[in-house]
Amino acid sequence: MERNYQLNTNLLMAYTKELIAVDKDLKEFTLNSAYNEEFEIVKSMPGVGDTLGMVIIYETHDIKRFKSPGKYSSYCRVIKCKKESAGKSYGYSGAKIGNPFLKWAYSQAAVLSKRNPLMKAFSNDLIRQHGERKARAIYTHKICRSIYFMLQRKQKFDPIDFFGRQKYERLQRLNN
Template sequence: MIIVGIDVAKNKHDAIIIDSKGDTLTKSLRIPNSHKGAETLINKIKSINTNNLPVVIGMEATGHYWLPLYSRLMQEGFEINVINPIQSDSFRNMYIRQSKNDSIDAFIIAEVIRFGRFTTTSLAEEDMLALRNLSRFRLFQVDAVADLKRKTISLLDQVFPEYARLFSDTFGKSSLELLSSSCTPEEILAMDTEKLISILNSASKGRLGSDKANEIKSAANESFGIKIALDSFSFEIKQLIEQIKFIEKQIVELEQQIQVLLEKFDTPIQTLPGVGPVLGAIILSEIGDISRFKDASKLVAFTGIDPSIKQSGEFVGTHNKMSKRGSPYLRRAIFLAAQVAAFNDPVLSAYYQKKRSEGKHHYTAIGAVARKLLYITFAVLTRNQPYTPMA
């Protein structure tokens, strides 16, 4: 067997080739992250493998930089194992000389593969990769909207501090339509009352009218907001509102595309408590092939909600925090699902109440529910059977 260890970086990669005994078959090879670099590596492997031995390649999941080389090597039919850098870091500690350079890193990755002390983070089929990409992009867009809303609130608090009391949701449709046209007290007071009524009536589909218009006018008249540089504040708020509306429209389109992709998989993921199509897509795509986890505890560790261990000599810490290693996307999705499941699923709700009765903080109890939910997730995906809540 021939083993290739690849240390991945943004612009270049370092590779080394060893045999099944750990003997190096070539010096460290530095290749650019390009077509030419991939071809150089492939040709080198073929020139060494004159006896047509099995070739196994190992590389670390360093950001997204490993993906192009991975896909090119996959086209050649090589067996590729993508490992979490944490696994090679722990293996590196076995070596007395721990000097850090790229050629040593490539060799250590090859050694990790040779000894088989790893679990893979493989790229699943194209649909799974697409589902993961879109799910992560949706989270990015959701966070972007949240940032824009916080900025908008900050500006409104300065120019129209009373506005927050006028609508139950500052970013609901009626409020957004009003802010798009008039967002300072001065602009609202200058607006014809009939026009204001028309905006509210149209946006709320008849629920809001003259009474709400008069309430808004009254609040604007008595506002204690700042009275300087109002044109700049107005311009900025209206720009932010347009960005919010645009990205929220994109999120709706994203969710539709995610739903289409999710339906391609024969999965009972949405039968889990607190899990709909959006969270289901995140959980499924971040986990990938459930068979790569030996048991549920491995999935918990991958999610990063296993407790970190603090030990020195005979001391073992008893108040340990979550490790927060692994997939932050999966961890976020599981926690969101747990917050719903803790109050709706009979089993998980009872478990949550039990933790609370033991004096645990709400978020600590939710963390315990999230951990239990991962065990349920492992069982559901492993058996490919729907979750059936117990009465």
């Protein structure tokens, strides 16, 4: 039993070293590619690091192929697809339509961004207003829309753009 444990530990250590090397190579490749500027822009969002930044950039490809933030959010699976015809709504469908990797990346970014005190306070406001599940969906959608506009405008994260000036000032007062 102890021998099996030792073998598994050794394998885990070997794979960990390899994965660290692969991650380093991917980051270096991204920094030297045409996506360098977009990668730095996406990484400026709180909660988005190297891995999530690469997933968002490589799975999105060119942001210009999406006509609106709603189309991009739908592709990222952070909002539901609405069935409608001739202005009449027939509910929602197609939960599997879109990119599952972007859904994962934005969900992780939403969780990790709450380490930032302003983002945490904003998330808590949403929870108070809408409840836990709905607030999480709204928050993830807001992050997705923000990254869409950041990539469109080629601008790094600006908290005033994200929250709005009044809300940003209120959140700052609450955190100080």
